[in-house]
Amino acid sequence: MEFFVQTYGCQMNKLDTNLVINSFVHAGFELTDQPSEADIVLINTCSVRQHAEERVLSLLGHLKHIKKTQPGIIVAVFGCMAQRLKEDLLRYEVVNIVCGPLQIPQLVGLVNKTIEQNTKLAAVSSDIRHNPQQQQSDQLDDFELLYDLAQDNLPAQAYVRVMRGCDNFCSYCVVPYVRGPEASRPPQKIIAQIKKLADAGIKQITLLGQTVNSYRYNGSSFADLLYEVSKINGIEWIKFVTCYPKNFDERIFKAMVDLPKICRYLHIPAQSGSDKILKAMSRGYTCGQYLEIIDKARDIVPDIAIAGDFIVGFPGETDEDFQKTVELVEKTQYKNCFIFKYSPRPGTRADGKLADNVPMEVKKQRNIKLLAVQEKISENLNKSFIGRTVKVLVEGTSKKSHLDKTDKQGVPQLIGRTAGDFIAVFDGPENLAGQFVDIVITKTSALTLFGQVN
Numbered sequence: 507m508e509f510f511v512q513t514y515g516c517q518m519n520k521l522d523t524n525l526v527i528n529s530f531v532h533a534g535f536e537l538t539d540q541p542s543e544a545d546i547v548l549i550n551t552c553s554v555r556q557h558a559e560e561r562v563l564s565l566l567g568h569l570k571h572i573k574k575t576q577p578g579i580i581v582a583v584f585g586c587m588a589q590r591l592k593e594d595l596l597r598y599e600v601v602n603i604v605c606g607p608l609q610i611p612q613l614v615g616l617v618n619k620t621i622e623q624n625t626k627l628a629a630v631s632s633d634i635r636h637n638p639q640q641q642q643s644d645q646l647d648d649f650e651l652l653y654d655l656a657q658d659n660l661p662a663q664a665y666v667r668v669m670r671g672c673d674n675f676c677s678y679c680v681v682p683y684v685r686g687p688e689a690s691r692p693p694q695k696i697i698a699q700i701k702k703l704a705d706a707g708i709k710q711i712t713l714l715g716q717t718v719n720s721y722r723y724n725g726s727s728f729a730d731l732l733y734e735v736s737k738i739n740g741i742e743w744i745k746f747v748t749c750y751p752k753n754f755d756e757r758i759f760k761a762m763v764d765l766p767k768i769c770r771y772l773h774i775p776a777q778s779g780s781d782k783i784l785k786a787m788s789r790g791y792t793c794g795q796y797l798e799i800i801d802k803a804r805d806i807v808p809d810i811a812i813a814g815d816f817i818v819g820f821p822g823e824t825d826e827d828f829q830k831t832v833e834l835v836e837k838t839q840y841k842n843c844f845i846f847k848y849s850p851r852p853g854t855r856a857d858g859k860l861a862d863n864v865p866m867e868v869k870k871q872r873n874i875k876l877l878a879v880q881e882k883i884s885e886n887l888n889k890s891f892i893g894r895t896v897k898v899l900v901e902g903t904s905k906k907s908h909l910d911k912t913d914k915q916g917v918p919q920l921i922g923r924t925a926g927d928f929i930a931v932f933d934g935p936e937n938l939a940g941q942f943v944d945i946v947i948t949k950t951s952a953l954t955l956f957g958q959v960n
């Protein structure tokens with residue numbers, strides 16, 4: 507039988523999709539990239555903004571249509587939205603299975619049972635905040651270890667989860683309610699997993715967690731973990747996302763300087779530059795404290811590349827508050843920023859207490875303005891690469907071959923990323939995918955470095 511997977515959301519979800527794909531292949535199912543050919547459609551969902559949920563609902567509408575001509579098709583909704591809406595999702599006629607993020611090891615079994623019995627099934631946590639054993643379950647860890655080498659990974663790259671869940675409870679965020687309490691994985695398991703990946707030819711790993719810098723296991727910190735992972739032969743680049751700008755352990759920056767494998771890239775969301783808004787978001791730091799961390803980072807690692815996230819249009823955000831965010835973006839000189847319009851999430855404290863009182867039009871304008879500010883910064887930063895040689899890990903052919911219109915026809919355009927997470931596009935043979943290559947940068951835009959193989 508053939509299965510198709512559609513994934514929404516963050517890297518955590520991409521990692522889960524990889525695990526699920528591999529577990530289905532292992533169980534004898536065949537992956538297809540054509541939903542119309544599939545007997546089973548798996549949807550990995552995101553709840554972080556309403557828009558992400560709307561996209562899932564519209565896919566369900568589309569599948570309802572397909573099911574008219576193919577009534578046997580099985581639809582399973584898994585991930586964050588499945589955990590948020592639980593059995594309610596089964597009310598959609600087209601949905602056969604609902605499966606929470608902590609239950610993904612059961613997904614193959616649920617599908618098999620549905621094939622046999624033709625019933626609707628749900629496997630979700632009934633009270634995810636009060637069942638910490640679920641987060642630490644050996645079943646999840648074993649699933650991770652067994653199925654981490656899936657087929658749609660980028661060549662020579664893998665994600666490795668170091669922790670699950672989140673305990674920060676930022677007032678706007680749904681993650682603690684759908685991914686559960688924070689739990690760090692044992693370092694021995696992480697190391698064993700990365701050794702196995704290295705033996706299979708993986709050269710770059712990205713350590714994943716909602717707040718990796720709060721990783722802690724029996725007295726072992728995230729910096730300790732970086733030193734351990736760095737010893738693994740075969741792994742050449744180590745990246746990590748995401749960091750939380752509170753109680754930041756400087757040893758993480760020292761590790762970047764001490765250990766050549768640790769990439770000098772830091773994703774550290776600020777969310778706002780206004781202390782009033784940061785307080786309403788329950789972020790637990792001021793703009794000044796955030797900038798102190800950035801200064802410390804640059805002090806210890808002068809060439810560090812910093813990326814950030816911002817939410818515009820949070821309840822009560824005035825023009826002055828927004829201006830403070832613009833100033834923070836200008837001061838920090840990010841390599842890039844992800845900017846989101848505030849989206850009220852049911853069940854969060856912000857949604858319960860604060861009216862979503864910034865009009866959509868204002869949110870849109872602030873989004874455009876902040877993007878423009880960041881674009882200038884990125885453009886200037888990227889220009890400084892012209893004439894320099896950078897090392898990239900090649901991901902494969904660039905899907906946007908129109909990126910460089912002056913290019914010769916017929917030569918594949920490849921895409922790669924530097925240790926600082928800058929994207930480079932250049933001509934070269936496809937078999938460079940998964941290799942490290944030196945590129946001389948000849949031209950730049952706000953988003954991309956263009957160059958030639960050195």
Ligand code: 5AD
Pocket residue numbers: 554555678679680775777815816817846847848849850851
């Ligand atoms: N509305 C808009 N953006 C949000 N984010 C998280 N929750 C919301 C929300 N309710 C953004 C934050 C976070 C990123 C993953 O998504 O910026 O860092």
Ligand code: SF4
Pocket residue numbers: 514515516517518519551552553554585586680681684685
């Ligand atoms: Fe990832 Fe958050 Fe979306 Fe869940 S809700 S998939 S953790 S972005």
